[in-house]
Amino acid sequence: MTRRRFLKALGVGAAVLSLSNMTSAFAASKKPNFIIIFCDDLGYGDLGTFGHPTIRTPNLDRMAQEGQKWTNFYAAASVCTPSRAALLTGRLPIRSGMCSSKRRVLFPDSAGGLPEKEITIAEALKPLGYATACIGKWHLGHLPQY
Numbered sequence: 001m002t003r004r005r006f007l008k009a010l011g012v013g014a015a016v017l018s019l020s021n022m023t024s025a026f027a028a029s030k031k032p033n034f035i036i037i038f039c040d041d042l043g044y045g046d047l048g049t050f051g052h053p054t055i056r057t058p059n060l061d062r063m064a065q066e067g068q069k070w071t072n073f074y075a076a077a078s079v080c081t082p083s084r085a086a087l088l089t090g091r092l093p094i095r096s097g098m099c100s101s102k103r104r105v106l107f108p109d110s111a112g113g114l115p116e117k118e119i120t121i122a123e124a125l126k127p128l129g130y131a132t133a134c135i136g137k138w139h140l141g142h143l144p145q146y
Contacts (some may be wrong), residue, residue: 020028031129035063036087038084038119040080040137047060047061048060049061049064049065050068057123075093076093077093077099079104079105079107080137080139081098081105081139081140082094082098082099082104084098084140085099085118086098086141087121088114088120088121088122089114089119089123091118097112097142098114105139106139106140108129108142109139111143113141113143113145113146114141114146116145122134
């Protein structure tokens, strides 16, 4: 592992650790569990927990009630591919090559994908003993190497 790759992993790991309430986690001396849900085209007010009057989201509402409910956030891009890349790597989409003036979204026939040199949250968490999974839409390269 190169120094640069180690520092990237360290940075991503530090960012992930700041996502949860670490005081109680360290006091109990066990790692916190967390789930990151990334949804396309979901508006702030589309969930019951944020006040939607008719759409029912009881499981998400319960997760927000029992865990953390964020009301201040930032989307790295207006479309899925660069936003996913930013969330998973902690880097601006343009820095990971997932956004350009010619390409904003990767489609099934797209040749490119998330560069192998990029370190994702999952890659940074595995050495810390976490089990990780990506369920659903990947959209960061459709060829087998991605």
